[in-house]
Amino acid sequence: MTTLRPFTCDDMFRFNFVNLDPLTETYGLTFYLQYMAHWPEYFQLTEAPGGEIMGYIMGKAEGHATNWHGHVTALSVAPDYRRLGLAAKLMFGLEEISEKKQAYFVDLFVRVSNTVAINMYKNLGYIIYRTVLEYYSGSPDEDAYDMRKSLSRDVDKLSVVPLTHPVRPEDIE
Amino acid sequence: MVSKMATKMKPVDNSVNERRLRPIYDWLDNGNNKKALQEAEKVLKKQPNLQCARVLKALAMVRLGKSEEAQTILQDVQLEEPCEDATLQAMAICYRETHRPELTCHIYEAAVRKDPLNEEFLSHLFMGYVRIGDYRKQQLTAMALFKVKPKNPYYFWAVMSILMQAYVNDDTTVCLTITLPLAERMIKKFVEEKKIEAEAEVQLYLMVLEKQKKYQEALQVLQGSLSEKLANGMIENKKGEYLRQMKRWDQMLDYTEELLRSNPDQWSHYSLYMEALFELTSTTNADVIGRAKTFLLSLMEQERLKSENKLRGPYLAMLFFWQQLQQRNFDASTVFGNFREFAQEYVEVMGDKPCAFQDLRPFVGSLPPDQVNEFLGCVTQSVGLDQSSPQSPTTFLFFFQVKQICRHLLHIQLNRFLGQHDLLSKEEKIELSQKLWGHYLRTKSLNAGLLATDFRPNDGYALLAAHLLLDTWNNDPVVLDKCLLLLETALANSPANYHLKLLVTRVYTLAGHGRAAFQRYESLDVKYIQLDSLGHLLCRPLISMGLPYTASPLLSNTLRFYTTHARETSECLISAYKFGSFGKIPEFTQFCQRLDSSAHFASSTTERMLLDLLLDGSSHAKLVQSAAGMFADPDKDQPDWKTCVDNRDCGVFVSWDPPAK
Numbered sequence: 070m071t072t073l074r075p076f077t078c079d080d081m082f083r084f085n086f087v088n089l090d091p092l093t094e095t096y097g098l099t100f101y102l103q104y105m106a107h108w109p110e111y112f113q114l115t116e117a118p119g120g121e122i123m124g125y126i127m128g129k130a131e132g133h134a135t136n137w138h139g140h141v142t143a144l145s146v147a148p149d150y151r152r153l154g155l156a157a158k159l160m161f162g163l164e165e166i167s168e169k170k171q172a173y174f175v176d177l178f179v180r181v182s183n184t185v186a187i188n189m190y191k192n193l194g195y196i197i198y199r200t201v202l203e204y205y206s207g208s209p210d211e212d213a214y215d216m217r218k219s220l221s222r223d224v225d226k227l228s229v230v231p232l233t234h235p236v237r238p239e240d241i242e
Numbered sequence: 243m244v245s246k247m248a249t250k251m252k253p254v255d256n257s258v259n260e261r262r263l264r265p266i267y268d269w270l271d272n273g274n275n276k277k278a279l280q281e282a283e284k285v286l287k288k289q290p291n292l293q294c295a296r297v298l299k300a301l302a303m304v305r306l307g308k309s310e311e312a313q314t315i316l317q318d319v320q321l322e323e324p325c326e327d328a329t330l331q332a333m334a335i336c337y338r339e340t341h342r343p344e345l346t347c348h349i350y351e352a353a354v355r356k357d358p359l360n361e362e363f364l365s366h367l368f369m370g371y372v373r374i375g376d377y378r379k380q381q382l383t384a385m386a387l388f389k390v391k392p393k394n395p396y397y398f399w400a401v402m403s404i405l406m407q408a409y410v411n412d413d414t415t416v417c418l419t420i421t422l423p424l425a426e427r428m429i430k431k432f433v434e435e436k437k438i439e440a441e442a443e444v445q446l447y448l449m450v451l452e453k454q455k456k457y458q459e460a461l462q463v464l465q466g467s468l469s470e471k472l473a474n475g476m477i478e479n480k481k482g483e484y485l486r487q488m489k490r491w492d493q494m495l496d497y498t499e500e501l502l503r504s505n506p507d508q509w510s511h512y513s514l515y516m517e518a519l520f521e522l523t524s525t526t527n528a529d530v531i532g533r534a535k536t537f538l539l540s541l542m543e544q545e546r547l548k549s550e551n552k553l554r555g556p557y558l559a560m561l562f563f564w565q566q567l568q569q570r571n572f573d574a575s576t577v578f579g580n581f582r583e584f585a586q587e588y589v590e591v592m593g594d595k596p597c598a599f600q601d602l603r604p605f606v607g608s609l610p611p612d613q614v615n616e617f618l619g620c621v622t623q624s625v626g627l628d629q630s631s632p633q634s635p636t637t638f639l640f641f642f643q644v645k646q647i648c649r650h651l652l653h654i655q656l657n658r659f660l661g662q663h664d665l666l667s668k669e670e671k672i673e674l675s676q677k678l679w680g681h682y683l684r685t686k687s688l689n690a691g692l693l694a695t696d697f698r699p700n701d702g703y704a705l706l707a708a709h710l711l712l713d714t715w716n717n718d719p720v721v722l723d724k725c726l727l728l729l730e731t732a733l734a735n736s737p738a739n740y741h742l743k744l745l746v747t748r749v750y751t752l753a754g755h756g757r758a759a760f761q762r763y764e765s766l767d768v769k770y771i772q773l774d775s776l777g778h779l780l781c782r783p784l785i786s787m788g789l790p791y792t793a794s795p796l797l798s799n800t801l802r803f804y805t806t807h808a809r810e811t812s813e814c815l816i817s818a819y820k821f822g823s824f825g826k827i828p829e830f831t832q833f834c835q836r837l838d839s840s841a842h843f844a845s846s847t848t849e850r851m852l853l854d855l856l857l858d859g860s861s862h863a864k865l866v867q868s869a870a871g872m873f874a875d876p877d878k879d880q881p882d883w884k885t886c887v888d889n890r891d892c893g894v895f896v897s898w899d900p901p902a903k
Contacts, residue, residue, distance in 0.1 A: 071555070072509040074479070078833035081771045085894040089740035089766060092695050097770050098807055102814035102830065107821045110473055117597065118509050118558060119604050121893060148697045148738075149596040154551060162475075169473065 076112040076125055084122050086147040093145040110166050115155050123150035126159040130170050139167030141177035160193055168220050174228035178213040180205055194218045200235035266298045278302040293324050297332040304339050323352040343373040361391050373812045377406040394439050398446055401425050402824050405450055409828050425450045441471045442822030457484040482514045494518035506541045507555035516566050538563055554592055560584040561605035582613045586620045593624055594645035599655040607901055614660050625649040644688055644699045651702040658898040668714045675710035678703045679728055695738045704732035705741055722753040741896050756787030773800045774840050775891040790853055797850045804843045840889045844881030
């Protein structure tokens with residue numbers, strides 16, 4: 070049982086089930102508020118019958134011409150609410166909005182080591198479009214996969230023809 | 243970046259000026275304020291009256307901590323009423339950094355007086371008013387902008403500014419007869435002239451109608467051509483809400499039924515459905531209960547037929563419906579069926595998910611007391627273990643699947659929630675705790691292959707064992723030591739589990755182990771908004787545990803968050819206007835107020851002052867000086883405790899205690 074609804078400011082006071090997980094970063098207020106101000110429809114959460122926040126997705130629409138696309142900035146589900154298909158539900162919502170905005174594709178970045186997430190995205194129809202070298206800083210830096218799924222506007226599926234060579238972070242549009 | 247402004251200089255600034263100012267911008271951007279100051283002085287030697295150079299000098303001084311001298315320069319420039327973009331923007335930055343946003347409005351007001359048709363100045367003036375929340379002046383400026391450049395966003399900025407006046411005005415008569423009708427007329431004019439362009443404009447129309455409780459008109463908007471601009475999810479939610487407000491229960495029932503058919507997992511739809519249903523039972527003779535029963539059972543039947551990916555919604559809806567019937571004085575068992583059987587069915591289907599207990603928590607308290615044992619017996623059976631020899635705990639459980647652990651944990655959690663642990667003596671609780679710890683140790687082999695960042699499926703045993711021990715605490719330090727031992731062991735095996743970290747922090751605090759509590763709290767990486775929602779866990783306890791020097795930076799960090807948020811929020815308010823996210827504007831404003839009124843903010847401020855007195859009191863003179871610096875008037879300068887709000891996130895502490903506790 071899930072309520073899918075837009076993320077609001079007050080939710081930040083109670084998103085700790087999701088954000089205390091070490092793989093989920095808590096950002097400064099501006100980060101969340103700017104997403105809410107700019108792309109409120111792309112910031113959605115799922116709530117349990119008892120009101121607990123189970124997970125949320127943050128995204129945006131960006132790019133020009135055939136690069137106009139939806140982007141997943143953050144997707145996180147609280148550990149106790151995994152294996153319920155919530156991430157898929159949130160992703161589906163974001164794809165639907167991107168369809169409505171007539172985007173050509175949806176993309177996201179994921180650590181190459183995060184096999185659980187990579188497999189989940191593959192099951193949702195995403196392909197590894199390219200590798201971005203040393204995208205995540207740390208010691209050592211880690212590469213990212215730029216994963217994509219084309220939307221109906223990209224009739225010829227040109228957005229999901231994988232690149233053969235990796236790119237540097239500064240080369241990403 | 244300050245330098246962005248340099249490129250915006252108007253052609254009136256000759257290239258010589260631009261070339262001379264460029265290095266100052268560069269030094270400021272690089273954070274070398276000393277060099278920036280020197281460079282500015284160099285330019286001013288050649289051109290002592292160059293406004294922009296004077297302001298940049300002031301900015302460098304502000305950043306070097308020489309705010310007072312900077313103010314003198316800024317005041318002089320302000321009197322000259324500058325009318326040049328780069329100068330004005332640099333002044334605005336100075337005012338922002340010295341927390342004087344109202345002065346930004348003054349300089350742009352002067353600039354607009356000189357150049358009333360300048361779109362840029364008007365736009366900055368509008369944003370200036372947004373920063374200080376002057377809605378009336380926002381409205382006038384937005385209209386002036388619209389006259390200069392008839393763009394839709396400017397027009398709707400004016401409408402939004404009017405709506406905000408209604409939000410803050412307590413005089414409902416004025417709002418309903420003057421303010422809101424004006425906003426509505428303005429939008430209607432655009433609708434009639436077919437000038438509506440964006441989704442944001444339709445949303446604002448709905449907000450204006452909602453504020454006047456004109457739900458019928460709002461519903462018509464949703465059903466008309468303007469709705470094409472709205473997202474489907476928004477239409478769904480709004481329509482349900484409007485029908486609810488208009489008490490059109492029959493339509494609301496039909497509508498939510500339709501929504502549930504296409505999305506039988508959306509909890510908010512069930513809530514509206516139940517409300518409509520029970521409102522109807524008191525006003526109609528039709529058998530709506532019978533209809534609901536058939537409908538809800540049909541949703542569950544669909545799930546029953548699925549072999550995988552079953553939805554939780556329809557199963558929980560059975561429990562919800564039963565609970566609602568009972569609460570509204572229907573004989574739920576006769577009308578609908580056996581609560582225990584519905585609960586069991588949920589447990590059978592979903593009991594192997596870690597969320598099962600949280601799902602059942604709102605409903606399972608409705609279980610009739612005489613059925614508790616039978617229900618718990620069935621939950622045990624669903625674990626699928628051999629229980630032929632329950633007296634021998636070592637052979638009693640042998641787990642071979644993670645799913646069994648989940649089911650078994652659910653069984654224990656429900657036992658606790660349904661009051662079974664309260665029936666145990668102290669010795670029995672300790673014995674049960676030990677037994678659970680035994681399960682924990684025996685199931686460790688099932689954790690193989692998990693990542694360090696994954697929760698361990700058997701962590702729940704350690705948590706429950708700790709809770710049982712804490713039941714027997716009664717100020718006995720040995721109990722806390724035992725509890726800490728098992729929590730620390732579990733944490734070593736499951737370093738990502740924040741439930742363990744939160745509990746261990748609390749137990750260390752109970753035991754008075756300040757440093758250890760602090761260490762575990764730090765591992766939670768609490769920051770930004772979490773300082774407000776979770777900071778209570780440690781801030782004050784640290785001081786009472788005799789660690790003022792550890793508490794001090796924590797408090798400073800917390801207070802820094804509270805003092806910077808207003809500026810951050812006001813910048814985001816500006817973005818909300820720019821991107822037309824009008825719904826977020828009242829929300830951001832309320833959010834800002836909620837942070838300002840936080841009880842933790844008030845208590846941290848007070849603790850900080852007490853701590854300063856404690857830590858700085860090396861001599862009498864110093865103490866007097868510190869105290870004098872804190873208050874103008876100790877009686878008046880108190881936080882307003884009555885208006886404080888509690889922003890703590892208490893829900894993050896998992897517990898399986900009966901609701902009465």
